[in-house]
Amino acid sequence: xxxxxxxxxPSLLSCDLSRIAEDAKQMIDFGADWLHMDIMDxxxxxxxxxxxxxxxxxxxxxxxxxxxxxxxxxxxxKWIEPLKKAGATSFxxxxxxxxxxxxxxxxxxxxRDAGMKVGMVIKPGTPVEELLPYGGDLxxxxxxxxxxxxxxxxxxxxxxxxxxxxxxxxxxLTIQVDGGVGPKTIDAAAEAGAxxxxxxxxxxxxxxxxxxxxxxRAGVEKYN
Numbered sequence: 001x002x003x004x005x006x007x008x009x010p011s012l013l014s015c016d017l018s019r020i021a022e023d024a025k026q027m028i029d030f031g032a033d034w035l036h037m038d039i040m041d042x043x044x045x046x047x048x049x050x051x052x053x054x055x056x057x058x059x060x061x062x063x064x065x066x067x068x069x070x071x072x073x074x075x076x077x078k079w080i081e082p083l084k085k086a087g088a089t090s091f092x093x094x095x096x097x098x099x100x101x102x103x104x105x106x107x108x109x110x111x112r113d114a115g116m117k118v119g120m121v122i123k124p125g126t127p128v129e130e131l132l133p134y135g136g137d138l139x140x141x142x143x144x145x146x147x148x149x150x151x152x153x154x155x156x157x158x159x160x161x162x163x164x165x166x167x168x169x170x171x172x173l174t175i176q177v178d179g180g181v182g183p184k185t186i187d188a189a190a191e192a193g194a195x196x197x198x199x200x201x202x203x204x205x206x207x208x209x210x211x212x213x214x215x216x217r218a219g220v221e222k223y224n
Contacts, residue, residue, distance in 0.1 A: 004172060004195050006220045008213055009068055011200035013049060021061040029098040030210040031217065034068040036198045041073040044097060045148050053085040059087030060175055070121060072148050077107060084114040087199030092119030092142050094132055108137050123148060128162035135170045146179030154178030160192040167193025183212060195224045
């Protein structure tokens with residue numbers, strides 16, 4: 001099987017928010033690839049987190065970093081222009097959200113037109129079959145292995161067949177996994193076919209953040 005590139009994506013939702021830029025820089029220095037930003041509007045999920053001003057501040061502090069934005073918002077189209085201006089690298093929206101013209105392909109094109117990479121994400125309760133028609137149009141697909149909204153939830157192994165189905169149909173697609181991923185669960189996710197790993201509390205809750213990133217890297221590279 002052809003090797004594909006792997007990505008470790010610490011979620012800054014679990015960092016010390018009073019020193020987000022320092023923690024973000026530390027993640028890159030410790031070998032991470034992308035900075036994962038969970039953008040929640042308090043409506044699509046019952047939590048309120050980052051917005052474009054925080055993305056803009058990170059971009060200013062780390063001009064060359066890859067800022068990977070996961071939009072847990074009701075109307076993601078309204079966020080395209082603000083996040084483009086803020087400096088987001090990628091824009092991943094939920095298939096379950098309210099999309100322009102009720103058409104995911106319209107949303108995909110609008111993100112592309114804004115110059116950002118585009119991803120699509122589904123909640124645990126959404127069948128992967130609903131996402132498959134769009135896989136060829138995307139830079140990335142994100143499979144949630146917890147209910148979106150809060151960090152620290154338990155990994156759901158019954159989501160692995162979704163990843164396997166995607167990998168089988170799209171051998172070269174970046175498949176990201178998010179939710180309860182850490183040293184104990186990385187093998188299950190990577191063996192299923194995930195090549196981009198989001199980790200939050202597993203990294204920021206550890207006394208050896210660099211070591212956890214290295215373990216995640218070793219785990220995902222074992223199968224990709």
